[in-house]
Amino acid sequence: MYREAAVKKEEYQVLEELGRGRFGTVFRCFHRTSNKFYAAKLIEKRRLLNEDRRCIEMEAKAMSFLSPHPNILQIMDAFEDADSCSIVLELCQPHTLLDRIAAQGPLTEPHAASLLKQLLEAVAHCHAQGLAHRDIKPENILFDEGNKLKLSDFGSAEWLGEGSSMSGVVGTPYYVAPEVIMGREYDEKVDVWSSGVILYAMLAGFPPFYGESAPEIFESVLRANLRFPSLIFSSVSAPAKDLLRKMISRDPSNRISAHQALRHPWILTGALTTATISNFLT
Numbered sequence: 540m541y542r543e544a545a546v547k548k549e550e551y552q553v554l555e556e557l558g559r560g561r562f563g564t565v566f567r568c569f570h571r572t573s574n575k576f577y578a579a580k581l582i583e584k585r586r587l588l589n590e591d592r593r594c595i596e597m598e599a600k601a602m603s604f605l606s607p608h609p610n611i612l613q614i615m616d617a618f619e620d621a622d623s624c625s626i627v628l629e630l631c632q633p634h635t636l637l638d639r640i641a642a643q644g645p646l647t648e649p650h651a652a653s654l655l656k657q658l659l660e661a662v663a664h665c666h667a668q669g670l671a672h673r674d675i676k677p678e679n680i681l682f683d684e685g686n687k688l689k690l691s692d693f694g695s696a697e698w699l700g701e702g703s704s705m706s707g708v709v710g711t712p713y714y715v716a717p718e719v720i721m722g723r724e725y726d727e728k729v730d731v732w733s734s735g736v737i738l739y740a741m742l743a744g745f746p747p748f749y750g751e752s753a754p755e756i757f758e759s760v761l762r763a764n765l766r767f768p769s770l771i772f773s774s775v776s777a778p779a780k781d782l783l784r785k786m787i788s789r790d791p792s793n794r795i796s797a798h799q800a801l802r803h804p805w806i807l808t809g810a811l812t813t814a815t816i817s818n819f820l821t
């Protein structure tokens with residue numbers, strides 16, 4: 540996946556830092572040949588454990604396999620030398636969906652429906668191509684210059700085998716599905732659960748299952764007692780709550796698929812265009 544870096548590195552001018560993740564630092568960069576700006580994730584190999592290497596490999600492989608899709612962060616290039624790996628990505632705004640929810644509080648239903656529709660388009664594409672993302676959370680949702688949603692961070696992605704399931708605890712406490720915590724085999728429906736939790740967080744301003752520590756959050760997820768506190772949810776429509784119940788269903792066999800969620804009436808009637816949504820944003 541990664542090509543030799545000797546020539547490639549010269550093609551990019553590394554500019555200011557945009558953010559830091561578990562494995563590397565993301566910089567804005569300028570591509571001299573195309574005269575375009577991108578984001579470059581630089582990862583130092585000496586800090587990586589074996590499992591980390593698998594994530595870095597998977598991230599680049601999954602993104603190239605899924606590209607191009609309007610709601611999946613586009614990978615432009617990937618190269619490595621003895622010391623580091625570099626992934627060049629389409630440039631997005633620095634604020635993730637998490638920053639937006641933290642800054643604005645609960646979103647309006649049309650705004651949340653528009654964002655969920657774009658997220659589900661990305662998730663349905665992954666599943667149709669035989670991949671589960673397995674770490675869908677607001678921190679991994681970016682926006683391009685035109686405010687189009689871009690699903691990123693495919694380091695935990697896994698291939699869906701014909702008729703087989705996945706196992707292994709991956710994901711982030713607030714958003715992880717109960718079957719993952721239970722250590723059971725699971726399938727791509729884990730991404731629908733996480734997307735449903737994101738929808739709840741967009742409408743309420745806080746996630747549906749929480750606690751003081753990771754074990755407490757896991758207990759709350761396992762109970763899967765979905766509540767709609769009237770202070771917040773009395774003004775939320777019945778179709779929005781219906782979709783939440785269908786996505787955040789404890790039993791994966793009763794949980795709707797991403798494809799079915801895209802055809803839910805709340806999505807079909809509630810979503811505005813990205814252009815209209817831009818007017819809501821500061």
Ligand SMILES: Nc1ncnc2c1ncn2[C@@H]1O[C@H](COP(=O)(O)OP(=O)(O)OP(=O)(O)O)[C@@H](O)[C@H]1O
Nearest residue numbers: 557558559560561565578628629630631632633692
């Ligand atoms: N394509 C991009 N355009 C603009 N900013 C980006 C881009 N990709 C990442 N960033 C910024 O860099 C930060 C770190 O990204 P990175 O993917 O390394 O880590 P992460 O999403 O926090 O995931 P993890 O640590 O789980 O790998 C992001 O939170 C975001 O602010």
